[in-house]
Structure formats: structure tokens, C-alpha cells
């Protein structure tokens with residue numbers, strides 16, 4: 210294989226321009242999906258983290274088991290179970306629906322675990338000071354604990370959000386036409402690897418800034434600890 | 436008139452019996468100073484008074500309100516009891532003024548402008564009016580503790596509890612905090628102070644209470660307790676701190 | 680049939696379960712083998728890169744940082760697709776197992792390099808100076824003084840990251856590897872009954888739930904707050 214053949218097979222400008230409309234279509238759907246599943250997972254995580262602070266063991270334990278079960282199941286397994294398994298009960302579920310539920314369950318557990326750690330990182334004295342001025346449990350949570358908790362685990366929250374956006378690529382397996390799915394389509398039509406390379410480049414351009422920011426935040430956290 | 440009436444307070448931490456039937460009555464405008472060896476239960480007693488710790492037994496009446504009754508709204512009751520902690524416990528994500536106004540807005544439900552007016556006044560009383568916009572991280576330890584005092588007095592409590600308010604401070608910063616406490620006393624605040632600042636106790640306290648092993652061993656005026664202690668344990672303790 | 684009977688017949692069908700149980704067990708072992716390959720090679724490569732980075736050669740380090748960023752930004756499934764569907768265009772065809780192995784090991788390498796490096800830089804400068812002042816060489820200092828301290832700190836984040844990436848083995852099913860999910864998918868399409876998926880999900884829980892709980896334990900045991 211010559212260099213020219215190689216370039217033609219992986220970096221063909223002509224293929225990129227032909228495949229661009231369908232790739233663009235997929236990219237938009239990837240972004241849309243991210244905008245949908247990140248808040249959904251965050252919501253689920255906040256609920257789980259709050260439940261884990263409740264004193265009543267009948268609330269706390271189910272929340273902990275729930276978190277661990279959905280952290281143990283690979284998200285693709287969950288997604289396929291919802292998309293290919295559930296319809297056998299006669300319940301129709303679209304690819305979008307399966308993605309929404311699956312991500313809510315999976316990423317919610319991850320956000321929940323991070324936020325729980327954040328809440329625990331806020332010194333007890335903060336709660337005592339707040340309660341001594343007459344704030345209720347919930348007001349203390351809302352105004353004193355959560356704001357500090359979010360800040361303390363910001364790098365972990367960003368890191369998880371990056372993982373969630375990357376994870377949207379598994380929706381291609383249930384035929385949701387996002388970026389990777391569209392790239393695969395284009396590749397099988399053109400018999401050329403360029404569309405997949407293009408998709409990889411798009412993901413990289415999209416997510417690299419986030420990786421850099423994260424790296425900086427992590428180094429800063431490290432410097433503060435020394 | 437008694438502001439605080441605690442009778443027969445017991446506290447257990449599991450098998451550990453930390454308070455063994457403590458009686459403490461604090462009159463209006465009185466400054467009661469609590470001393471005693473480490474682990475004797477001073478902090479625990481203070482924290483039982485506003486129910487940050489749940490007493491295992493006994494009765495606590497503060498300003499006529501039964502603190503242990505299930506019908507008492509504990510959050511309402513706590514407004515009447517200010518507390519200052521050894522480690523300040525300022526909210527690091529809020530400015531000095533934000534720290535002071537939070538409870539004014541969320542507990543008393545004051546509108547923002549009104550809360551800020553009262554917050555500024557409270558900061559002014561501890562001579563920190565010009566630091567209202569600073570975050571805790573930008574303040575010295577002594578200034579932080581004075582903000583914490585302002586946070587408590589802004590709610591206009593009937594009694595203030597101080598748990599070693601100067602122990603975490605560098606020596607040169609202690610004076611400012613004690614000065615703020617002295618002024619508070621002159622304004623007629625009722626105060627219960629746990630501290631090792633014996634000079635301050637001699638100068639400002641109406642009564643000194645000596646605790647050991649979860650019980651009050653001896654109490655009296657500063658002159659009585661420091662000058663002429665009756666019990667062996669008190670003598671040993673006073674002797675020890677005298678040598679420092 | 681009542682709804683309940685239909686539900687049980689779909690997801691807990693004893694006949695189907697008995698038929699596909701051996702396949703799921705085979706997939707179970709394959710998943711473990713794949714996971715072991717990924718963990719060993721990924722962590723070794725990550726540690727190797729971190730050690731090279733400690734030499735402080737500018738150009739080399741920029742290259743390492745770029746590679747790490749690249750594999751942190753790309754979704755694992757995109758990397759697998761590149762290797763499995765893309766590389767044949769260059770005349771290089773690899774088995775799905777190998778593709779999944781390389782892709783996930785590269786991802787683990789990137790993440791673990793960051794963590795190892797963070798651990799190395801967190802060891803105070805005085806440790807280096809003390810060791811060098813006694814005549815230890817650079818590599819000796821790294822090996823006997825710095826790494827032993829650094830590795831202890833890296834255990835919690837490394838454990839959690841390794842678990843998360845190892846769960847990605849389920850992605851191998853997309854490139855025709857008969858791991859747990861692959862075997863379950865095949866079972867569903869042959870039997871036209873989702874019971875194999877139930878078994879697959881159960882198999883993942885059997886495999887990963889203890890691991891997740893272990894990770895939680897490690898986190899409290901070696902508490903290293905970032």
C-alpha cells in the first residue's frame with residue numbers, strides 16, 4: 210500500500226465533503242442527546258445524593274443499593290435491555306426513550322456518587338453553625354452544604370460530564386442516528402474509512418477543550434493539597 | 436430572671452457517660468465562665484443547650500421555652516441562642532455580609548435590603564463594617580471570628596454561647612475578639628463562655644464554673660474560684676494553668 | 680395469559696435460560712479474560728508513560744500529553760470502530776477481541792498515566808532532594824522513594840477508573856466478540872425471547888457488583904481527597 214493509497218483510504222477530502230451532510234446531521238443529534246441526558250443524569254444524581262443523607266435507613270439503603278447496581282451494569286447492557294428486551298412485554302419503547310431512561314439510571318448513579326462525596330467533604334461545623342442560627346435541615350442543605358459540595362467536586366463533575374458525552378456514542382448500537390452511527394453508515398456506503406476518521410476528529414475537536422480544562426483543574430487541586 | 440435553666444443534664448455517647456447530671460442556671464445579663472480539663476464535657480454541655488447535641492436526660496428552658504419539648508420549633512428557638520465556635524465555621528462561599536444576612540433572610544424572612552441593613556449594623560458592632568464584601572479566606576482569623584460573632588448577634592439572641600472562641604487564634608489576634616466580647620457584655624448580653632483566657636475571666640466574668648468528669652465540681656465568683664478554690668481537683672487545675 | 684405471566688415468560692423463561700446458560704458462562708469467562716488483558720497492559724503502559732514523563736524531556740512530554748488527551752477525548756466505541764471497521768482499508772484486519780483490547784487498554788493507559796503522574800508530582804520536592812543528597816540516582820530515587828509514596832495515593836482513583844473502563848468490555852459485543860453481552864444478544868435473536876439478556880445482566884451484576892463495592896471500600900480505606 211502506497212502513501213497515496215493510505216491517504217485516500219483514511220483522509221480523503223472528497224469523501225469528507227460527500228459525507229459531510231450526513232455527519233453534520235449525526236453531530237447535531239449527538240449534541241442534542243448530550244443536552245438531554247446530562248441534566249437528566251444530574252437530576253437523578255442530586256436526588257440520590259440527597260436520599261443518601263437521610264437518617265432513615267429505609268431510605269438510605271435502597272438509594273445505596275440502587276446506586277451500586279446501576280454502577281455495576283455496563284451502560285450498553287442497560288440500553289440494549291431497554292431497547293431490545295422491554296418490547297417483548299408489548300411495551301413499545303423508542304431508541305430515544307431507551308437512551309433517556311438508560312442514561313438517567315446509569316449516569317444518575319455516577320453523579321449521585323460524586324455529589325454524595327461532595328456533601329461529605331463539607332465540614333460538619335458548617336452544618337452546626339447554620340443550624341445554630343435557626344436554619345432548617347433543608348435550608349442548611351440548600352444554602353450552605355450543596356453550594357460548597359458542588360464546588361469541592363467540580364473537577365469530578367466535569368470529568369463525569371465528559372464521560373457522559375462520550376458515552377452517547379453507544380446509542381449508535383440501538384440505531385439512533387448520532388455521529389458514530391452516521392459515520393458507520395457513510396463508511397459502509399463509500400467503502401472508505403474516512404468517515405469514521407472524520408467522526409473521531411470531530412469528537413476530538415469537540416471534547417479536547419474540556420479535557421484541557423479538566424487537566425488544569427486537576428493540577429490546581431493537586432497544587433492546593435501540597 | 437433566669438435566661439437559661441438546665442437541670443439534671445445527662446449525655447451518653449454510646450457507653451461513654453459524658454455529662455452526669457449537670458445543673459446550670461444563667462441569670463439575665465450574667466457572664467458565666469466555664470473552665471475544666473480537656474474532655475470534661477464543656478463543649479458537650481454548651482452544645483446540649485441549643486440541642487446541637489441531643490441530651491439523654493434532663494430539662495432545658497431557655498428564655499421560657501422548653502428546648503426539649505417535641506412541640507417546640509427548634510429552629511425558631513435557636514434564633515434566641517447565638518453560638519460561636521472554636522473553628523469559626525464561616526461559610527467560605529459567602530462574603531462576610533452574606534454570612535451574617537443568610538439567617539436573617541431565610542429564618543426571619545426579612546427582605547434583602549432590611550437584612551443587609553441589620554447585617555451591616557452587626558458587622559459595625561464588631562468593627563468590621565469595612566470588611567462586609569470580603570470572603571472568609573481574605574480575612575485574618577481574628578476578623579473571621581468577629582464576623583462569626585456578628586452572624587450570631589444579628590439575630591438578636593437572648594443568650595450567646597462561646598466555645599473556646601480564641602483557641603484557634605494567634606496570640607496577637609486574641610485581643611480583638613475579647614474586646615468584641617467585652618463590648619457585648621457592656622451592652623447587656625447574657626453569655627456562657629468556655630475558654631482558657633483566665634485573665635479575661637477574672638476581669639469580665641460574674642461567675643466561674645469548674646467542670647470535671649462530666650459534672651460541675653465547684654462554682655463562684657472569679658475571686659473565690661481562682662483565689663481560694665475549695666476542691667482538690669479545682670486546686671490542681673488552677674495550679675496547672677497558673678504555671679503556664 | 681395475564682400480563683404477569685407474559686412478563687415472566689419473557690424475561691424469566693426457564694427453558695430458554697437452560698438452553699443458553701452454557702453460552703452465557705462461556706461469555707462470562709471471555710469477559711474476564713478480556714478485562715484482565717486490558718487491565719494488565721493498560722496500567723503497565725500508563726505507568727511506563729508516567730515514568731518517561733518524569734525525565735522532563737520537553738518534546739517527549741508534549742507528545743505524551745497529546746496522546747493522553749487524545750484517548751481521554753475519544754469515545755472508546757469510536758476507537759473500536761476505527762480499529763475494526765477502519766483499519767481493514769489499510770489491509771490490516773484484526774479480530775474483534777484484539778480491537779477491543781487495544782482500544783480499551785489505550786484508554787486505560789491515558790487515564791492511568793494522568794493519575795500516576797499526579798501521584799508522582801504530589802510527592803514533595805524535599806523527598807527528591809533528600810534521596811539525591813544521599814547519592815541515589817534519578818531512577819533509584821523514583822523507584823525506591825517517590826513511586827512507593829505516589830502509588831499509595833493513586834490507589835483509590837485508579838481503582839475506580841479501572842472499574843469504569845473494564846465495564847467497557849461490553850462494547851466488544853458490537854464487533855462480534857461473544858462476551859457476556861455478545862452471547863446474550865445472540866441468544867435473544869435465536870430464541871426470540873429476552874431471557875438471555877436477563878441472564879446477561881445478572882452475569883454482569885455477579886461480576887461487577889462485588890468490584891464496585893470493593894472500589895467503595897478502597898476509597899474509604901485509602902482516603903485521598905483530591
Ligand SMILES: Nc1ncnc2c1ncn2[C@@H]1O[C@H](COP(=O)(O)OP(=O)(O)OP(=O)(O)O)[C@@H](O)[C@H]1O
Nearest residue numbers: 448451453471472473474475476477478479480599
Ligand atoms: N460526637 C461524639 N461521639 C463520641 N464521643 C464524644 C463526642 N463528642 C464528645 N465526645 C466525648 O465526650 C467527652 C467530652 O467531650 P467535650 O468535647 O465536651 O470535652 P471538652 O470539655 O469540651 O474538652 P476540650 O477542652 O478538649 O474541648 C470526651 O471524652 C469526648 O471524647
Ligand SMILES: [Mg+2]
Nearest residue numbers: 477478479599
Ligand atoms: Mg471543647
